[in-house]
Amino acid sequence: MNESEKIPIPSLRRLSAYLRQLEVLSASEVTHVSSRQLANYSKVGDATIRRDLTLFGKFGQRGVGYEVDDLISTLRVILGTQRRWGVVLVGAGALGRALMRYSGFDQRGFKIIAAFDNDPKKIGTNLGDIPIHSLDELESVIDFTAARIAILTTPSQHAQEMATRLTAAGIEGILDFATPSLEVPPESYVTYVDITAHLEELTFQVSGNHP
Amino acid sequence: MNESEKIPIPSLRRLSAYLRQLEVLSASEVTHVSSRQLANYSKVGDATIRRDLTLFGKFGQRGVGYEVDDLISTLRVILGTQRRWGVVLVGAGALGRALMRYSGFDQRGFKIIAAFDNDPKKIGTNLGDIPIHSLDELESVIDFTAARIAILTTPSQHAQEMATRLTAAGIEGILDFATPSLEVPPESYVTYVDITAHLEELTFQVSGNHP
DNA sequence: GTATGTGAAGTTATTCACAGCG
DNA sequence: CGCTGTGAATAACTTCACATAC
Known part of the structure; x- marks a missing residue:
């Protein structure tokens, strides 16, 4: 396999980390999160998070951020783990x-x-x-x-x-x-x-x- | 800690991989290896291997390559694992x-x-x-x-x-x-x-x- | 006001290509 | 000749900074 439509491996690996953090936030009933907030939980910059996500589409809302559960679903679809x-x-x-x-x-x-x-x-x-x-x-x-x-x-x-x-x-x-x-x-x-x-x-x- | 004297993390991680391969070669009584040969055993290019090693010093011999056991010792010193x-x-x-x-x-x-x-x-x-x-x-x-x-x-x-x-x-x-x-x-x-x-x-x- | 999405700029890492040495 | 070590070139990745949207 592989061609992977030009997804940088570092970006791909960070998606899993974002997913972990989002799952924690979701468990704490947090509904929205900005790239800045998400960046606080890791060593990654907010711009990197936004760029990583836009490799796959536009999932945020300007002025608001990202809807946590939506983004979790989206990441699972991207990673292929919404199925078992x-x-x-x-x-x-x-x-x-x-x-x-x-x-x-x-x-x-x-x-x-x-x-x-x-x-x-x-x-x-x-x-x-x-x-x-x-x-x-x-x-x-x-x-x-x-x-x-x-x-x-x-x-x-x-x-x-x-x-x-x-x-x-x-x-x-x-x-x-x-x-x-x-x-x-x-x-x-x-x-x-x-x-x-x-x-x-x-x-x-x-x-x-x-x- | 950290300043790490500007060693790129990717390079550092590859050192461990080189060490694994060299240990295998040493066990097979191979005494010398070129960056080209070492590159064959991994997905890394020969120039990358040479560049990684020269971040720490000059360990090769032109026309010959690297002495396997010497390079093993050197890598262990670099990584800090010559001691227990x-x-x-x-x-x-x-x-x-x-x-x-x-x-x-x-x-x-x-x-x-x-x-x-x-x-x-x-x-x-x-x-x-x-x-x-x-x-x-x-x-x-x-x-x-x-x-x-x-x-x-x-x-x-x-x-x-x-x-x-x-x-x-x-x-x-x-x-x-x-x-x-x-x-x-x-x-x-x-x-x-x-x-x-x-x-x-x-x-x-x-x-x-x-x- | 706030936060995204993104060109442009900057930084870091890899590869090329070859001079120089054994 | 073969292979290292390395400037120079390229490619990959990250960050800046801001127009745009809510």
Whole structure:
């Protein structure tokens, strides 16, 4: 995939942050918010917020601001989460199991519907209501559930093989915790999360070994 | 903190990725690598790699490239991970416990040395060799261990209070899984990881609701 | 008065392209 | 010759500042 009609990735990522803040405001019965107010809740400038939003349309009212619940709906439509997404998870180790137990996905439109592992002790069991399957069933379960998104939490040695099988089986987006720079077909999309890289960012800032 | 001597954050984050790749190459007994080769392993151009590295010094040899193990050491010095960092973890829920079990930190220079939770059933127990303390002991344990980095995996309602206490107790860097835009004193540093935001990035790309 | 949406300006980051060194 | 290091050029992103709308 990708062409994405020229949406800058930084802008796209900020949309999720705006959505979080708006959900908090909505829960506090706030009905309207200006870009200035929204900017107060983050490190982003008000002009950036307005520009980000106008990449997708005109959602504000001059002199008033944005209607909170409307903007939430709009952002969900843009991000594709006004509908529910079934997600499969490959690798039911410590991190995979933690994600399977994480309750926050539900309210954000995601549901882990199946997990896969190669440990015979886990295969056939459930964690909560999520069944853990053998890797042999990867393709058939993806086909049956029509899942399009996968979370990859295997050891890094197996990550590329799993990514190849996942995309061949119809998965279009992979959230990769396992290894940097997975090779996937051009019509699919990967985002990589490296927790140690974030810690390294902190130690760089904290230890100040700057030139 | 921060002034960071003008290191662009994107460059800084790529250093961690280079380090991962170099570690793989070193394990495969590769002794030298050119920026071009390194670029093949990621989506970054070779000129970007050279420019990133020269922000910190001149580490290559013309006509040859970079010596893999040397560059690994150099990057660790830059990132501050040639020494070992004790890290405290606040919130021993599913995600916190998964991170406590994660073995990859050790080889990257990090060690979770203590965890904190408010659940009486957890307090006083160990997970692996990591003791779980009462939150009452937060300040004293940070003081005793001289920890400077913390991982925050509490429910979001408690995150700000915990961040305030952590920084007051001497923590300088927080890896925040709990809530966006924590307020911290200017001499401390926060990096935020939002797993659902990454999933939203995928659903945006996959569902193609682009203008 | 207040706040959006947006050209224009400014800033930051990436890529080009090549001189210079091993 | 190959590959780094780097000015210069380009591209990407952010911020300014204001006309416009409510």
